[in-house]
Amino acid sequence: MAKTLRNFVSHYTILLTLLFLLTLVGAGDRHFSRPLSRAKHGLKKEKLSHVHFYFHDIVSGRSPTAIRVAEAPTTQNSSTAFGAVVMIDDPLTAGPELGSKLVGKAQGIYASASQTELGFLMVLNFAFMEGKYNGSYLSVLGRNTVFxxxxxxxIVGGSGLFRFARGYARAKTHKVDFNTGDAVVEYNVYVLHY
Known part of the structure; x- marks a missing residue:
């Protein structure tokens, strides 16, 4: 009987030790990552949306919306302004006139990233403030050869009604003033989102 009790205690101790170790290993995984239900989080059916607006990049005057914040020592001698970094808070409007309905802001940076052509690295958010997209934004990360x-x-992401967004933005220069550097760019954005 004593031998049977010792075997039982030994097996029981091994079993408890294994259960404890499995609990430790499993507990770490649960806190870091776990699969979720799409439907439970409102991800039922993916939609394709088209958003159209005009981007006003104003570098001149008393209240510019685009300001150079950095440059390389050779930027001033470059035909492409290579190395210039510009911070923006540009208005997005429903029509090409600056006074037309404000639908959002383009906020972020663009940087001259080419030595051979005027090509910008665009890192910005289209932050919307109109209609059903009010409070939502789309994130852009890409190359813009302005000529x-x-x-x-x-489009690499978004928030609000644009959660899990992906798509593309097509930009077409509507008007540019070569004396001031101010520009109006028409955007057509096509985005998949939930």
Whole structure:
């Protein structure tokens, strides 16, 4: 009987030790990552939306919306302003006139990233403040060769009604003032989201 009791205690101790170790290993995994239900989090059906607006990049005057915040020592001698970094808070409007309905802001940076052509690295958010997209934004990360007739940049994410967004933005220069540097750019954005 004593041998049977010792075997039972030994097996029971091993079993408890294994259960304790499994609990430790499993507890770490549960806190870091776990699969979720799409439907439970409102991700039922993906939609394709088209958003159209005009981007006003104002570098001149008393209240510019685009300001150079950094440059390389050689930027002033570069035909493409290579190395210039510009911070923006540009208005987005429903029509091409600056006085038309404000639908959002383009906020972020663009930087001259090419030594051979005027090509910007665009890192910005289209933050919307109108209609059903009020409070939502789309994130852009891409290349913008500003003298191309039409430029295409990726939409890499978003928030609010644009959660899990992906798509592209097509930019077309509507008007540019070569004396001031101010520009109006028409955007057509196509985005998949939930």
């Amino acid at each position: 191309s007739a039409v430029r295409e940049m990726p």
